[in-house]
Amino acid sequence: QVQLQESGPGLVKPSQTLSLTCTVSGGSISSGSYYWSWIRQPAGKGLEWIGRIYSTGSTDYNASLKSRVTISLDTSKNQFSLTLSSVTAADTAVYYCARDSHDLAGWDFDCWGQGTLITVSS
Amino acid sequence: DIQMTQSPSSLSASVGDRVTITCRASQSASNYLNWYQQKPGKAPNLLISAASTLQSGVPSRFSGSGSGTDFILTISSLQPEDFATYHCQQSYSIPWTFGQGTKVEIK
Numbered sequence: 001q002v003q004l005q006e007s008g009p010g011l012v013k014p015s016q017t018l019s020l021t022c023t024v025s026g027g028s029i030s031s032g033s034y035y036w037s038w039i040r041q042p043a044g045k046g047l048e049w050i051g052r053i054y055s056t057g058s059t060d061y062n063a064s065l066k067s068r069v070t071i072s073l074d075t076s077k078n079q080f081s082l083t084l085s086s087v088t089a090a091d092t093a094v095y096y097c098a099r100d101s102h103d104l105a106g107w108d109f110d111c112w113g114q115g116t117l118i119t120v121s122s
Numbered sequence: 123d124i125q126m127t128q129s130p131s132s133l134s135a136s137v138g139d140r141v142t143i144t145c146r147a148s149q150s151a152s153n154y155l156n157w158y159q160q161k162p163g164k165a166p167n168l169l170i171s172a173a174s175t176l177q178s179g180v181p182s183r184f185s186g187s188g189s190g191t192d193f194i195l196t197i198s199s200l201q202p203e204d205f206a207t208y209h210c211q212q213s214y215s216i217p218w219t220f221g222q223g224t225k226v227e228i229k
Contacts, residue, residue, distance in 0.1 A: 114165055
């Protein structure tokens with residue numbers, strides 16, 4: 001069974017760059033059947049999709065964050081990563097990594113990491 | 123972007139009640155609509171995909187319907203473990219977008 005686990009710094013200073021890694025176990029990130037996504041959720045608020053990456057390295061991003069976001073893949077470590085530049089307090093949230101799976105109609109997030117809280121504060 | 127609006131934002135219900143949550147898209151999402159359940163401090167869990175396809179292991183008291191812009195999640199008989207927040211999500215066009223969530227609380 002595929003499992004995902006986020007890792008990151010917990011606390012980031014304003015204007016700095018946030019870096020998170022998602023480690024995938026129980027399956028290969030290179031399988032080619034899935035995209036791998038990042039999603040975030042500010043405390044008490046809804047979910048926001050950040051972007052995703054395919055095994056080929058092809059990416060899709062949310063235009064609202066595109067200028068600050070990069071998602072990359074490390075197949076040797078079975079990991080994918082998120083970098084978010086020029087962070088502000090508005091970027092404080094729980095960040096999830098998730099598997100983006102094609103279904104009968106469209107795509108869905110059928111497997112999630114447990115989430116990691118990122119706080120932006122000086 | 124397709125905006126997703128859920129109603130109500132929260133509701134109080136008793137065990138055994140029938141519960142209905144609505145999700146409306148700002149433009150057609152066909153049947154590319156998913157529902158997730160999220161419990162406090164946990165990641166969301168996929169309940170229903172393609173508007174009405176129940177995921178393996180999800181109790182049959184959950185059902186989904188709708189297409190185009192209007193979708194419904196129904197819990198036929200609310201159980202204690204169903205008290206949670208429910209999110210809809212469209213996968214018709216990027217960026218994928220979610221509703222704001224509906225919190226189901228104990229009455």
